[in-house]
Amino acid sequence: MTDFNSLKTESRNLKSADIDKMSALEIAQLINEEDKTVAFAVTEALESIARGIDAMADALKNGGRIFYIGAGTSGRLGVLDASECPPTYGVSADTVIGIIAGGRDAAFESIEDAEDDFDSCVKQMKEKGFCGKDVCVGLSASGSANCVKGALQYAASLSAKTISVSCNHNSPLLPLSDIAITVEVGPEVINGSTRMKAGTAQKMILNMLSTGAMVRFGRTRGNYMAYMIPSNIKLVDRAIRIICAKTGATPERAKAELEKAGNVIADAIDAIEAEA
Template sequence: MIDLAKLTTERRNPASAHIDSCSTLEMVTIMQQEDSRIALAIEKILPEIAKAIDEISLRLKNGGRLFYMGAGTSGRLGILDASECPPTYGTAPELVQGLIAGGIPAIFRAQEGAEDNPDLGVSDLKEHAFSKKDVLVGIAASGRTPYVIGGLNYAHELGALTIALSCSEHSQIDALADIALTPITGPEIVTGSTRMKAGTAQKLVLNMLSTGTMIKLGKVYGNLMVDVKASNKKLQERAIRIVMEGSGCTRGEAETALKEADGRAKLAILMVVTGLSAAEGRRALQKAEGHLAAAIRQSTHTQEER
């Protein structure tokens, strides 16, 4: 028997005990007041989030991949975060991946019982050739989802980095992970509806994990997404603006540089700022491990020595 009474996310919230008889304005006011607690819950675990980012980026630099694993809302949030990385940061689809109990059909419709099978978590990781070089972030608001527990146990046995993201104190997945990220958001206004406060907290933490990791990997210059993949008209226009902002050049110069750089904003900025050719710029970025600021410094220093 599952003792839900012990789970923070399953307790009744006294602030919403009579929400069914409130006016609509009172109803949404209660929602907003409860949601305002989420940022504070995350603030309390910022050191752990920072540690996770440092460890994830180190492994990705050494050829590893980042996997998110969850069921229901937790799984969908992981898939959402993973799917945004290629267009935003120009990463390969394999670098950050989301796994959900029940597979692709579960993204759109609940797959009853899939989350209760720990072996399914193991088989999903094996299907993706998960190895000790990789990172697994197990996501479960309750902290007790068997699918996630199975995955974390398998990843730990391999020697991979394991991270648990839950919203309940002293959860099972926290105890299984190398790093536990536990924003305690308290009982939901609709008891047990963890797509609400817990889901919002999970989304915010995942934003930090992926964004922080991409910054560490050199995907951001200043606050510009210089590795953006210009795959549609909006992103093509964004790439032009990024080159203009990053180099101080005119629109015409940005368009010319982007054309010579095969649409790569990072390379185009480097070319404009340093006067390097596209081939020289590629070599400079490779030497700087993809970090644009470092490539500019190194190229400028080399030119000054000549």
């Protein structure tokens, strides 16, 4: 049983003790000052984050997938990051998968007790065919979510790589993880509301993990989204500009080659460069 009293994410922030007496500007200033500390806290975990990036990239190179597992805010952040990988990097929708305790409905409506069920996320992992080649990334601000513990234990039973992301140095997830990413951001402005600093920290970490993994998986050319799916006017224009920047082609030539390449930017770049 987790001793919640010992978790920094559950402790009281004395700076905001009188927040209900503050003006709107004072509230905004206080939250802004607290948020400034998050990036510095993440700095302390960069080595662990880098190990996570390499583990995820290695899995992708070997035909594995990335599974984000979480409940509440943590789960929603995982679903968000996973959903942005296909349009940004041109990977299939089952390459990076976000699973939230309580299922799809929990992404839109709070189902708080779902995190207490050890099997809530494991059931969904089984439905998606989670296997030993995949990576399980457990997301829990406090580190206490039973659904995440269960998922990490299940992944380990299949000899899959496990990564945890939490915001307490005494997180119960640490012994369940091959790679433990721990960023202690301290008490929240609103006591226990981990959608705030802890949520921001987890979003920053997920940005690094997925971006780093996709870069090392070869889904960019330099810092260009070479496999982005140009599915609207803005993205088609961006694709043409990327091709022009990489090859020196005119916009007309870039557009024509993009169409020939079936809207795959990298292939259009290769076709132009092959004729140079």
